[in-house]
Amino acid sequence: MQAFNKRNDSIDFDRVVSLNNGVWWVGFQDKESGLRCNPYLIIEGDEAVLLDGGSRPDFPVVMMKILETGLDPHKISALIYDHYDPDLCGSIPNLEDMIENPELKLVTSGFSQMFIRHYGTRSQFFNIADMGYKFTFKTGRQLEFVTIPYCHNRGSYVVFDPQSKILFSGDMFGTYEKVWTLFYGFPDECSSAGSCVECQNDKSFCRLPGYLDFHRKLMPSSKAVHFALKKLKGIPFEMVASQHGSILDRSSVDVLIKELESCNDIGIDQVQPEE
Ligand SMILES: [Fe+2]
Ligand SMILES: [Fe+2]
Numbered sequence: 226m227q228a229f230n231k232r233n234d235s236i237d238f239d240r241v242v243s244l245n246n247g248v249w250w251v252g253f254q255d256k257e258s259g260l261r262c263n264p265y266l267i268i269e270g271d272e273a274v275l276l277d278g279g280s281r282p283d284f285p286v287v288m289m290k291i292l293e294t295g296l297d298p299h300k301i302s303a304l305i306y307d308h309y310d311p312d313l314c315g316s317i318p319n320l321e322d323m324i325e326n327p328e329l330k331l332v333t334s335g336f337s338q339m340f341i342r343h344y345g346t347r348s349q350f351f352n353i354a355d356m357g358y359k360f361t362f363k364t365g366r367q368l369e370f371v372t373i374p375y376c377h378n379r380g381s382y383v384v385f386d387p388q389s390k391i392l393f394s395g396d397m398f399g400t401y402e403k404v405w406t407l408f409y410g411f412p413d414e415c416s417s418a419g420s421c422v423e424c425q426n427d428k429s430f431c432r433l434p435g436y437l438d439f440h441r442k443l444m445p446s447s448k449a450v451h452f453a454l455k456k457l458k459g460i461p462f463e464m465v466a467s468q469h470g471s472i473l474d475r476s477s478v479d480v481l482i483k484e485l486e487s488c489n490d491i492g493i494d495q496v497q498p499e500e
Pocket of ligand 2: 310312313395396468469
């Protein structure tokens with residue numbers, strides 16, 4: 226994991242960052258906000274897709290980053306949204322103006338579509354179920370969609386790219402906190418430390434509580450999270466690129482999965498009856 230953290234050393238966060246296999250991080254460092262948003266761009270052959278494109282105020286920076294890759298925005302063939310919140314969907318009309326592609330696809334679940342159209346979208350919707358839970362580029366490269374109902378919306382799903390081995394997880398495995406690096410790996414000791422209720426290595430600062438708190442507040446119930454974890458564990462990803470927080474390596478996600486599996490106070494499960 227230390228090697229994974231080292232990746233931050235050579236990065237200028239004000240520039241677009243290449244992950245691998247045509248995948249780019251087109252988000253930005255926002256020192257003021259604890260809730261930073263991470264849109265991702267996948268360029269494949271002469272087309273590209275944008276995942277969770279970002280909010281309206283974030284649009285100028287995200288579009289500048291997209292242009293920095295050298296991509297002609299008209300080549301973006303699809304905008305993919307795992308749910309309908311404004312932090313990822315707010316800029317859809319701005320993106321549509323810049324992309325100016327009459328064939329542009331808005332890819333999401335049927336449930337999210339009902340709400341996303343209220344952003345004033347003009348492009349045609351494509352339902353992930355109708356697409357067989359796959360997006361296929363012209364080259365044949367495929368992205369796989371895996372549903373995680375109620376994590377945190379009814380129609381939520383994650384996107385797995387078998388070529389880059391990146392799992393784009395939306396709000397799952399996200400966090401909000403002001404301490405941030407683009408790449409993050411929990412310290413090596415965490416993977417074998419057992420329960421983290423009390424740190425067995427006497428670490429004074431740990432980012433794990435921030436991650437757990439995010440899930441406790443953003444996700445509706447322990448049942449929903451545990452159901453999602455069962456599906457996500459089996460996916461052969463090597464990295465998780467979530468919509469909030471840092472990009473995590475597989476072993477860090479495994480630490481997080483283990484902790485979340487033993488959390489029974491997520492969402493409604495932690496609400497006490499009013500006295
Ligand atoms: Fe959300
Ligand atoms: Fe979000």
